[in-house]
Amino acid sequence: MPNRLAEATSPYLLQHADNPIDWQPWSAEAFAEARRRDVPVLLSVGYAACHWCHVMAHESFEDAATAEQVNRDFVAIKVDREERPDVDAVYMAAVQAMTGHGGWPMTCFLTPEGEPFHCGTYYPPTPRHGMPGFRQLLDAVTTAWTRDGERVRTGAAEIARSLASVELPAPAAVSPEVLDEAVATLAREFDDVHGGFGGAPKFPPSMVLEALLRHHERTGSAQALALVVRTGEAMARGGIHDQLVGGFARYSVDAGWVVPHFEKMLYDNALLLRVYAHLARRTGSALFARVARDTAEFLLRDLRTPEGGFASALDADTDGTEGLTYAWTPAQLAEVLTPEDATWAAQLLEVTEAGTFEHGSSTLQLRRDPDDPQRWQRIRTVLAAARSLRPQPARDDKVVTAWNGLAVQSLAEAGAALDHPEWVAAAGECADLLLGLHRVDGRLRRSSRDGVVGAAAGVLDDHACLAEGLLALHQATGDPARLTAAVELLDLAVAHFAGPDGTWFDTADDAEALLHRPRDITDNATPSGAAAMANALLTASVLTDGGHRDRAEEALRVAGGLLPRHARFAGHWLTAAEAMAAGPLQVAIALGAPDPGVPELVARARALAPGGAVVVAGVPDAPGVPLLADRPLVDGVPAAYVCRGFVCDRPVTSPDELAGLLR
Structure with missing residues (x-):
């Protein structure tokens, strides 16, 4: 049966709607349940395109025994970090403070008041590479909560106070x-x-x-x-x-x-x-x-x-495998190209027998310009069409x-x-x-x-x-x-x-x-x-x-x-x-009647004005466009007004004059 994420609009939450864990979205009701049951909150934060989020989901969140333990001893909350960046920011600060690093999936254990007392990221299903297994961690948290709950709550409250007291760097002039x-x-x-x-x-x-x-x-x-x-x-x-x-x-x-x-x-x-x-x-x-x-x-x-x-x-990932859509072997190139084109493409794209990725496959690189651009465009089209027939990543x-x-x-x-x-x-x-x-x-x-x-x-x-x-x-x-x-x-x-x-x-x-x-x-x-x-x-x-x-x-x-x-x-x-x-630089271009094309003055300004400059074109005194106020045509022809800060050059009417000002 779907859990309480089934009505979510987030694709990430919907990915977990059929987990045996009784996930809830972030809500006051979830924390109220934790208070009523006097159990800690398991907060899991991730996003839909996250590879290791998928891995932890397959290893632990889809496992019936793990789900039984979570549902018995915790209130489980799932958060899409992209939908709730505020929640993510608050608890990522806790993860970084406790572990020295951060990332997703984010795994936090909270009091029913939302105060963190143990945080981390990915946990494997069994102990590995110095990390505890996820169920082992659940056991430890439950034991600490039931045997020494007051100390856990006191420590969590202190962590929450320290996180709230982080100060910004001292202000300084930017010269x-x-x-x-x-x-x-x-x-x-x-x-x-x-x-x-x-x-x-x-x-x-x-x-x-x-x-x-x-x-x-x-x-x-x-x-x-x-x-x-x-x-x-x-x-x-x-x-x-x-x-x-x-x-x-x-x-x-x-x-x-x-x-x-x-x-x-x-x-x-x-x-x-x-x-x-x-x-x-x-x-x-x-x-x-x-x-x-x-x-x-x-x-x-x-x-x-x-x-x-x-x-x-x-x-x-595609079908649970990272890079499945994108990586190539020489043999796969040969399946869709002529032998000559396959050899040429493998050399151009650095697809080798040893591979640059996993299992002898290679990512595609273009470290030099092809000596035959038309041939490359033809091969590129064929490879893209062939790749489109492979399984595709979710969106x-x-x-x-x-x-x-x-x-x-x-x-x-x-x-x-x-x-x-x-x-x-x-x-x-x-x-x-x-x-x-x-x-x-x-x-x-x-x-x-x-x-x-x-x-x-x-x-x-x-x-x-x-x-x-x-x-x-x-x-x-x-x-x-x-x-x-x-x-x-x-x-x-x-x-x-x-x-x-x-x-x-x-x-x-x-x-x-x-x-x-x-x-x-x-x-x-x-x-x-x-x-x-x-x-x-x-x-x-x-x-x-x-x-x-x-x-x-x-x-x-x-x-x-x-x-x-x-x-x-x-x-x-x-x-x-x-x-x-730089000012910022302002370029106001007064035009005659609205032009369906792009006048040369406008095209030159857009091509040459530096980043951060403001370029606006339109008829003089156009309603709702303050930059064009009091900037008329010059001798009946379009004119460009270039200003830096509060200092303006004389208006110019030729693209070359404008280019000189902008350079």
Whole structure:
């Protein structure tokens, strides 16, 4: 019989609806039951595309004997970390404090008051590699609870108090010298052999690359550009990049980008689309333009939902086996290609008899440009078609507001910069879904699925990332309604998430009370909500001529101490700081009658304006577009007005003059 997850909207919770464990969703009722029965809570947190979550589910959660023990001695709660990032953040802090590391699946034992007393991640069914077996751990927790429950509760309360008392770093001014120091820190931590930062596992440093590119644009730093180009090329040519149909996996298990952890996440691909589009625009590289195009097509083809939003992820596993869809052997190439093509493709894609992955199979890499591009395109098409006949990974169809906001921003910016109006149109449809479905009674919800909005309240990054997306969409289309909606979201966030002295909380002031109110300022796989808010506030201040800049500056001061020492975890802060140091640059283009095409002045501005700049085009004094106010045509022809901060150049009417100003 299905358990109490059967009515959930989360695909991750639904994956566990038929477990013999009597899972409950996070709710006051579950904790009330724990108090009534005087038993601890087993909290399990994961997400639908998580490989080790699946492994623990198969080994333990589907086991009848384990389920009997859990159901007898605990109240079991299952949480989708993507649907409830607030719950995840609170208890991940506990896991990291107790173990020194974190990850998913997250396994926490709580008092009926929600206070953690023992936390970890994956546990095997039997003792292995120094870890206790899961049932062995259940026995130990039950024994401690029944024999020494008062001490357990006292310790848990102390842990809860210590978690709530974590302080932010001391505020510091963000000067150009601080930004230079952050770049120097990144250069020291750079992997000169493989690109990227740190060792294995290696994650795409999307936000850091965007910041470095902006630093190059502002200062001319060849070093900053080299770090971006080296990393961008290494990722594009490695196994982390799907060489057949586009899109990037979550991370590489090795330092050389060869073997990915195969889940494909919306947020990674949205952030990487933005980076590669900006790299292509700045360098003119055909490789980077192709990767941007392939990534956008992956989003539109494989993650787009019927409602116009974007699904959260493709699973790491296929039929319980990681990489089953993606890996190849020489023999498998020979099954679908001619002998000559199979040999040529194996050499080009580094598919060897020994293999680079598991069981003699290889991931596909493209470490050099093919000597016959037409042959490669033909072979690529054949391999992609053959792969489509294999079993395919499951898709998490949950539409998360923040991640869709990232997709809106990336598609709008990339579509405008690389002249793909269909990407901009898709961004607009996604924005319409989020504004129409995810706003309920004037407040933003976290997610939806199949056109049904979920119950979880939106958190800070939902408001900030959607606002960033709407501001980008306004610039790509000139639609004043997008600007109005973005400002409304920012005002809503200020009312419910802003803390004292430039700080921001991740949950609203009227949200469900947890052990403490989280406020994480460091970037993780996605931008921190506070950093995204700083970016959105800064952009809005330029577009509206309004009073948001002070709040953006205050937020940056709060993160200022983080930037020079921990730049790898503050990339999105650095993007805002670089834009602020550059002005930000404003480009307002006054046009004649609305043009269904893209006038040359507009195309040149979008191609050359640095990241963080604001570009808006439309008829003079267009209603609802403050940047076009009092900016008339010049001698009856379209004109571009370029300003940095509060200093403006004279208006220009030729694309070459505009290019000179932007360079």
